[in-house]
Amino acid sequence: MSLTLTVVFLQHSAMADSSAATAAVSGTVAPTMLHELLEITAQSLVRAEVTEHYEVIRELGRGKYGHVMLVTHRQRGTLMALKLLPKASTKLHTFLYEYCVALSLATHPAIISMFGIAIESSQYYGFLYEPALHKDLISIIKPRDGIPEPAAKHCAKQLVSALEFIHSRGLVYRDIKPENVLLFDPDCRLIKLTDFGLTRPRGTKLKLVAGVIPYTAPELSNTTDAQGVPIDSSMDAWALGVLLFCLLTGYFPWEQSLPDDPFFEDFMLWQETGLEKDVPHHWKRLTAEAALMLRSLLALDPAKRGPVSRVLSYIDCPWRLEDGHSEEIAVKSKSQLPVSQE
Numbered sequence: 001m002s003l004t005l006t007v008v009f010l011q012h013s014a015m016a017d018s019s020a021a022t023a024a025v026s027g028t029v030a031p032t033m034l035h036e037l038l039e040i041t042a043q044s045l046v047r048a049e050v051t052e053h054y055e056v057i058r059e060l061g062r063g064k065y066g067h068v069m070l071v072t073h074r075q076r077g078t079l080m081a082l083k084l085l086p087k088a089s090t091k092l093h094t095f096l097y098e099y100c101v102a103l104s105l106a107t108h109p110a111i112i113s114m115f116g117i118a119i120e121s122s123q124y125y126g127f128l129y130e131p132a133l134h135k136d137l138i139s140i141i142k143p144r145d146g147i148p149e150p151a152a153k154h155c156a157k158q159l160v161s162a163l164e165f166i167h168s169r170g171l172v173y174r175d176i177k178p179e180n181v182l183l184f185d186p187d188c189r190l191i192k193l194t195d196f197g198l199t200r201p202r203g204t205k206l207k208l209v210a211g212v213i214p215y216t217a218p219e220l221s222n223t224t225d226a227q228g229v230p231i232d233s234s235m236d237a238w239a240l241g242v243l244l245f246c247l248l249t250g251y252f253p254w255e256q257s258l259p260d261d262p263f264f265e266d267f268m269l270w271q272e273t274g275l276e277k278d279v280p281h282h283w284k285r286l287t288a289e290a291a292l293m294l295r296s297l298l299a300l301d302p303a304k305r306g307p308v309s310r311v312l313s314y315i316d317c318p319w320r321l322e323d324g325h326s327e328e329i330a331v332k333s334k335s336q337l338p339v340s341q342e
Helices: 010-027 033-044 092-105 149-168 231-251 262-273 287-295 307-316
Strands: 003-007 055-063 067-073 079-084 114-121 124-129 180-181 192-195
Touching: 055 079, 079 114, 092 124, 092 149, 114 262, 149 192, 149 231, 149 307, 231 287, 231 307, 287 307
Parallel strands: none
Antiparallel strands: 003 114, 055 067, 067 079, 079 124, 114 124, 180 192
């Protein structure tokens, strides 16, 4: 592996801290700090052999856009995760954007910490961050079961905090899923959000360019506007609701957030009537409080959708009925992407 190294000096981290403090009040992080970080990072790229500084231990994960290696610093012995994106399929600006977004958010305890080191080679772009040796959330979700309720609540509280932090910077995360939640202990007492390649400034207009997945908000699934739909934090609230349902049941609530999906059709009816007789069968293992929480996050009208912080109002309530059980859409193996640290 012929890689080259760029050390993006700690001035980047200092700049991220000071700019974020100002932007947190004004909500202007997207057009200001990120632009400055992109310019400095692009200008600072220099080449050096990565094997002079790091020893590759093993692969941590592989996904659609790249792969992650576990490496150590040869002199200091520091353990790091190295994310590599093929240059053949990754534009420089795309790489720099993801790196700078992650760097600007890395001060939050539930967001992955960065080393401020970017990598370029003849074949790859990449950057280094703290490794999660307990893998990711998808690795502990049991089909038809989920994860223990205390662990689900640990996840919920930390994810809410991370998402509120992201939203306060004028950004929408847009990629909530178990594969992007890294574990730092097996009981989810410390988790961290990673992978900011899809994060965009609030108000950015987006069109659906890939297939509809369970986490896709219905206003984006059904868009016919050629100009796209302006994104906001309600899309993250929707995806968080789907994720919490998966954690509590081991099932996706539906395969696609479209009316022709029979499970989503049942959910739409229940959201409209609110009647007990219309509760979809695979929701009946949840308590009334958990159902209210998820119905708020999964409101079909984004204007009526609860903020992610709504979850905290239900944190002290029971979420799961121990005698409930569903035989509907299990989190299918085809939907469980390979465990990855991307």
